[in-house]
Amino acid sequence: MKKDISTKEYFKQLLENKNIKLCDEDFDQSYLSYRNFRKSYSDLLKEDYSEFEPRQRIFDLNE
């Protein structure tokens, strides 16, 4: 079964792996940022971008 990486427990583990200690208030704020960010990525992964290479900015529309 795929692990739910948007849970508080998973985020806590990520912090522990980096040896980062936060007070409760900071944990809640960071977790809020993390949860919003997880939502963005799940949306981005649904997109079809198969024809595109990373971070291109200049295109020739005639090609």
Added chain:
Amino acid sequence: MSSDIFYKSISQLNKLYIDKEISVIEARDLFINRINKINNTYNAFLDIFDEESKSDAVNANNSIDKNSSKLTGIFIGLKDLVDVKDKVTSAGSKILRNNIATKDAKVTKDFNKNNSVILGKTNLVEFAFGTLGINSSTPTCRNPWNLEAVPGGSSSGSAVAVSSGMCTIAIGTDTGGSVRMPAALCGITGFKPSYGVVSRRGVLDLSWSMDHVGPMARSAEDCLEVMKVISGFDINDKYSYKIANDFFENKEFIRQDIKIAVPRNYFFDDIDLEIKESINSAIDKFSDLGYQVEEIDIPFVEDGRKINVGVLLPEALSIHKNYLEHSNLYTKTVINRLLGGLGVSSDEYISASRNMSKFNYEMTKVMSNYDVLLTPTVPVRTPLINNSESPNTIEANSMGKFTGIFNLTGQPSISIPSGLNNENMPIGLMLSGKIMDDRKVLDIAIDFQNHSDFHKLIPKI
């Protein structure tokens, strides 16, 4: 002379020097005295170069003549992400408080080569990672239009220094709007050039895919003068683009041939009503001047913000990898936002990066029909400092909603003043052009400012 020199343009100062109405040395003394007098209130400067600026002013004064660079003797503030040899580059952080630069940044060298006078380093959001301009690790930077209001960020001190007449030009960096947002909130002009047009060598990174360096000034005309000096290919910046020698030289400019698109979706949804009215008035003005103005929809644009953050945050975390063990030294606002990017997989980062290309391709198609997009710079009224501590307030989250789109695409984008609201706070409008069509964006902004006075409004100091 002494009281009005602080808001002179580059051309006006240059003329005063050439006509010998004032020397660069006298002008420098006036600016330094002003900084010493009012900086304690606004906290725009973190470090004031008193001695160095004195000798720079002497050199500038000796070199000024009709053939010298227009930037000779012009007073500059540098965001404290920009290296000046033997000076601390703190990024507004306790973590880098002893970080002494061993070399000048490319832009610092450009100003020195042109005998400009660098007055000091300006305040900023810690590591340039924030939109409101608040940083609990540095003295609180305040908006000159209302001392209780935020200045906008992250180039807060640069905007405040120009707005309060402590320098003529300031340099900011812009990864999600950090030049244009504080410019809008402080009533000045801020230009983000096309990606790669200004070298970032010697400027601390926030996100290598999105970072831009740009000028902040009283007018678009002054921004253009600065761009002529700081732009160009730099082999030592691997993201630098080769541009033609005449990239910023005069181009043919016929208003009737210029197509302005106003994207009504996203950029006008849920915005403050007074901002909407102000931008609508500006749209009428452009129309009256003879520009072709067309309302359009850009359906995909609402995806831009999340792609912008999706690329930016893992890159920022990667840059901060070695600092994170000092998490207690970060400001709460920054660490709490930064940690939101923990645990991003390579698949996720690459998906954001490829989505970025797809987004940019779609935007290129839109821009093939228009010269510029006209939008508000920010959607919300200027928040108060007291309400701005959390990284997750509505204002903090929505402030960069419009500007970040153009960091993703790398398009040239400028914020210019478009009036004041009923609380006497500035409103900014944004013009964003085709990538590598920087001169046209500046020309349109200059034309607007030649036919309006909003950029001449100054706060009571």
